[in-house]
Amino acid sequence: MVCELLCVGTELLLGDILNTNAQFLSREMAALGIAVLHQSTVGDNPLRLREALETALERSDIVLTSGGLGPTADDITREIACEVMGEALLADAEILAKLEAFFTARGSRMTDNNKKQALVPQNGRVLENHNGTAPGICMEKNGKCLILLPGPPRELEPMFRESVKPLLQKYADGVILSHTVHTMLLGESAMEARVRDLMDSANPTVAPYAKSGEAYLRVSAKAADLQQAERIAAPVLQELQARLGNAVYGLDCGSIEIAVVRLLAEKGKTLAVAESCTGGYLAKRITDIPGASQVFACGIVSYSNDIKRRILGVRAQTLEAYSAVSEQVACEMAQRVRQIGGADIGLAATGYAGPGEGAGLSYIAIDSEDGTRSECIQTGRTQDRDYNRYVSASRALNLVRLFLQGA
Amino acid sequence: MVCELLCVGTELLLGDILNTNAQFLSREMAALGIAVLHQSTVGDNPLRLREALETALERSDIVLTSGGLGPTADDITREIACEVMGEALLADAEILAKLEAFFTARGSRMTDNNKKQALVPQNGRVLENHNGTAPGICMEKNGKCLILLPGPPRELEPMFRESVKPLLQKYADGVILSHTVHTMLLGESAMEARVRDLMDSANPTVAPYAKSGEAYLRVSAKAADLQQAERIAAPVLQELQARLGNAVYGLDCGSIEIAVVRLLAEKGKTLAVAESCTGGYLAKRITDIPGASQVFACGIVSYSNDIKRRILGVRAQTLEAYSAVSEQVACEMAQRVRQIGGADIGLAATGYAGPGEGAGLSYIAIDSEDGTRSECIQTGRTQDRDYNRYVSASRALNLVRLFLQGA
Numbered sequence: 001m002v003c004e005l006l007c008v009g010t011e012l013l014l015g016d017i018l019n020t021n022a023q024f025l026s027r028e029m030a031a032l033g034i035a036v037l038h039q040s041t042v043g044d045n046p047l048r049l050r051e052a053l054e055t056a057l058e059r060s061d062i063v064l065t066s067g068g069l070g071p072t073a074d075d076i077t078r079e080i081a082c083e084v085m086g087e088a089l090l091a092d093a094e095i096l097a098k099l100e101a102f103f104t105a106r107g108s109r110m111t112d113n114n115k116k117q118a119l120v121p122q123n124g125r126v127l128e129n130h131n132g133t134a135p136g137i138c139m140e141k142n143g144k145c146l147i148l149l150p151g152p153p154r155e156l157e158p159m160f161r162e163s164v165k166p167l168l169q170k171y172a173d174g175v176i177l178s179h180t181v182h183t184m185l186l187g188e189s190a191m192e193a194r195v196r197d198l199m200d201s202a203n204p205t206v207a208p209y210a211k212s213g214e215a216y217l218r219v220s221a222k223a224a225d226l227q228q229a230e231r232i233a234a235p236v237l238q239e240l241q242a243r244l245g246n247a248v249y250g251l252d253c254g255s256i257e258i259a260v261v262r263l264l265a266e267k268g269k270t271l272a273v274a275e276s277c278t279g280g281y282l283a284k285r286i287t288d289i290p291g292a293s294q295v296f297a298c299g300i301v302s303y304s305n306d307i308k309r310r311i312l313g314v315r316a317q318t319l320e321a322y323s324a325v326s327e328q329v330a331c332e333m334a335q336r337v338r339q340i341g342g343a344d345i346g347l348a349a350t351g352y353a354g355p356g357e358g359a360g361l362s363y364i365a366i367d368s369e370d371g372t373r374s375e376c377i378q379t380g381r382t383q384d385r386d387y388n389r390y391v392s393a394s395r396a397l398n399l400v401r402l403f404l405q406g407a
Numbered sequence: 408m409v410c411e412l413l414c415v416g417t418e419l420l421l422g423d424i425l426n427t428n429a430q431f432l433s434r435e436m437a438a439l440g441i442a443v444l445h446q447s448t449v450g451d452n453p454l455r456l457r458e459a460l461e462t463a464l465e466r467s468d469i470v471l472t473s474g475g476l477g478p479t480a481d482d483i484t485r486e487i488a489c490e491v492m493g494e495a496l497l498a499d500a501e502i503l504a505k506l507e508a509f510f511t512a513r514g515s516r517m518t519d520n521n522k523k524q525a526l527v528p529q530n531g532r533v534l535e536n537h538n539g540t541a542p543g544i545c546m547e548k549n550g551k552c553l554i555l556l557p558g559p560p561r562e563l564e565p566m567f568r569e570s571v572k573p574l575l576q577k578y579a580d581g582v583i584l585s586h587t588v589h590t591m592l593l594g595e596s597a598m599e600a601r602v603r604d605l606m607d608s609a610n611p612t613v614a615p616y617a618k619s620g621e622a623y624l625r626v627s628a629k630a631a632d633l634q635q636a637e638r639i640a641a642p643v644l645q646e647l648q649a650r651l652g653n654a655v656y657g658l659d660c661g662s663i664e665i666a667v668v669r670l671l672a673e674k675g676k677t678l679a680v681a682e683s684c685t686g687g688y689l690a691k692r693i694t695d696i697p698g699a700s701q702v703f704a705c706g707i708v709s710y711s712n713d714i715k716r717r718i719l720g721v722r723a724q725t726l727e728a729y730s731a732v733s734e735q736v737a738c739e740m741a742q743r744v745r746q747i748g749g750a751d752i753g754l755a756a757t758g759y760a761g762p763g764e765g766a767g768l769s770y771i772a773i774d775s776e777d778g779t780r781s782e783c784i785q786t787g788r789t790q791d792r793d794y795n796r797y798v799s800a801s802r803a804l805n806l807v808r809l810f811l812q813g814a
Binding site: 012013014015016017018019020022023024025026027028029030035036037038039040041042043045048052178187188189190192193196199207208209210211212218220273275278279280281282283284285286287288290292293296297298299300301302303304306307310311340341342353354355378379380381383384385386387389 | 480509559
């Protein structure tokens with residue numbers, strides 16, 4: 001069973017809105033074990049919509065469309081889809097009554113253009129819309145399944161869950177299960193070099209990807225049911241983790257800050273941060289996580305030398321002898337903020353975020369009752385302030401992770 | 408001139424990532440006045456990628472691809488595109504040297520799989536990548552223009568602005584100029600009510616949109632050249648700003664933090680921030696802006712009452728009498744952080760970020776030699792932690808903007 005998505009709307013082609021429907025539907029289909037091989041978008045144009053629908057129905061068993069079911073003149077998906085499927089459109093008295101009730105409940109009168117939302121294909125099935133006026137439609141004919149969904153995500157998403165998913169179960173031959181191994185410290189190519197042979201596996205598949213200075217591996221297993229898929233994935237996941245060692249910071253854990261907040265909570269430890277180049281990014285990412293208040297003591301953003309001295313208490317001679325961007329200052333910042341915050345762990349970052357020459361260099365340090373350790377980071381990106389700040393913060397969080405795991 | 412986009416990546420078909428490239432490229436092409444009529448996505452599959460490329464080059468003059476240029480085995484866009492265009496791939500010594508330097512600068516060695524990123528088509532043009540290893544490629548042949556861009560948005564976006572836009576100017580018939588009026592404090596519908604009649608204009612067009620608690624108006628003018636487009640847009644922009652008054656915080660200014668850092672620099676003022684619910688988000692957003700070090704004194708993230716007392720010096724009786732989430736505590740936080748940081752302006756936020764009952768309530772305060780003022784914010788979203796933190800920080804920054812503008 002092969003599926004594809006066809007999104008309809010000129011606003012998507014103009015870049016006015018982000019296509020979150022494509023992601024939502026793809027993810028849901030993957031979970032059903034139905035492969036999505038194409039996603040396409042066309043505007044509210046009858047000719048191109050017809051062509052796109054014909055192509056989709058030729059190469060795929062299941063086609064899901066989103067958008068173009070509303071009341072206005074440029075909503076044409078219903079009409080074109082019925083033409084392509086050879087289905088007549090008939091007015092549905094029940095839907096018409098519901099539409100009228102919808103407007104009455106809002107104290108307004110239904111305008112005539114709304115009536116076309118009550119047209120349904122002779123042999124089609126209506127999918128109720130509990131969050132808007134346009135119902136969805138499902139047509140199954142000649143071995144093809146065409147499902148029309150409304151464009152607004154707050155209408156499409158519940159309609160998919162309530163009506164489409166149960167309907168598609170019969171097409172799903174098994175499930176696809178995905179796990180993601182998150183690594184820090186290895187680049188995408190270095191990671192691949194260690195696990196290259198595992199990437200030839202057909203089931204589970206192993207695919208690397210890189211994002212913001214981190215590298216991930218996605219392991220996807222296809223099987224009749226979830227349990228069997230887990231059994232297929234397990235040995236490969238184990239092998240990957242063994243080969244990548246403590247570069248792995250988590251499995252399906254979302255982000256390093258989630259991993260760190262979770263570990264701190266597990267170990268009952270608290271964290272205080274002192275930030276120069278990251279300027280609050282570290283504290284922000286930790287406090288992004290609900291429940292961070294249990295483990296986060298405080299954050300001090302000390303941009304200038306004056307503040308580093310006065311608020312943090314970094315020694316003037318350290319700043320003079322080594323400059324603000326140095327291992328020594330990073331260490332003192334970590335030690336001092338731990339003390340000030342009364343925390344178990346002190347964490348610090350100081351560096352040049354840029355843009356400009358020398359940017360991308362930073363020092364991070366962690367202090368605990370076991371002592372202080374630090375690290376120098378070079379992103380090599382002199383122009384990318386956000387990236388440099390993000391990576392410094394990530395690597396600093398990774399120091400906490402390694403410390404808490406006793407690595 | 409007709410353009411289309413082809414995004415390549417199995418992670419898109421699995422719904423693992425949101426396709427922001429499609430929106431970015433569509434919007435940029437619209438600004439160039441070049442119509443995008445199709446967007447498609449295929450996975451890292453040679454057969455389907457070749458088919459999709461052939462179809463795209465048949466029906467469109469310009470084809471932009473994103474993704475599949477990296478070092479790993481499933482990065483196949485470069486190879487397939489050259490096959491389709493009938494171009495040989497040759498190793499480029501200059502790119503190879505740059506790749507090696509890139510890895511050396513990070514203190515690591517280049518693995519062999521990276522070398523394929525130095526392959527370029529015989530008659531192609533190389534688009535430099537200042538934010539990653541894979542260069543982009545442009546091929547113009549038989550009246551078609553095919554441009555290959557890397558997948559990561561932080562590589563694709565600057566590459567488009569620096570290299571692709573100038574290259575595509577010759578295909579654009581006329582220009583579309585867009586300006587954005589940024590407002591805070593007005594909802595999208597309230598804003599629309601004030602400017603409804605201006606939205607009927609055909610050139611320039613005026614379109615409202617809402618994002619993260621703010622409302623924008625985009626004014627787009629189409630003309631033969633930029634100057635003429637500016638002349639068409641100017642009176643409408645003026646009228647909009649007059650009607651919306653000091654709800655407008657900027658024109659094309661990107662964000663409230665950019666507006667605030669710019670205003671602080673202009674007025675020679677410094678800012679210190681004390682954060683509870685925003686947890687570093689305020690400091691982070693200010694220090695996102697290059698040059699913030701000139702105006703940003705310090706930030707203190709005081710999550711617990713203990714830290715509010717010990718580090719900021721908020722009085723115990725204020726905390727007891729009014730609780731941490733109160734106008735009184737917000738005001739003391741602003742006063743104290745201004746004093747501690749030796750800054751002209753102190754800014755504070757305290758509230759419930761959530762998720763949970765009562766979340767979305769926060770108090771923000773600003774302190775200066777003119778005294779202290781505060782504001783209560785209710786987002787009404789109990790489940791959206793990130794939104795609540797973002798809006799609190801935005802509204803706090805807006806207090807600084809209004810103060811500096813003497814409003």
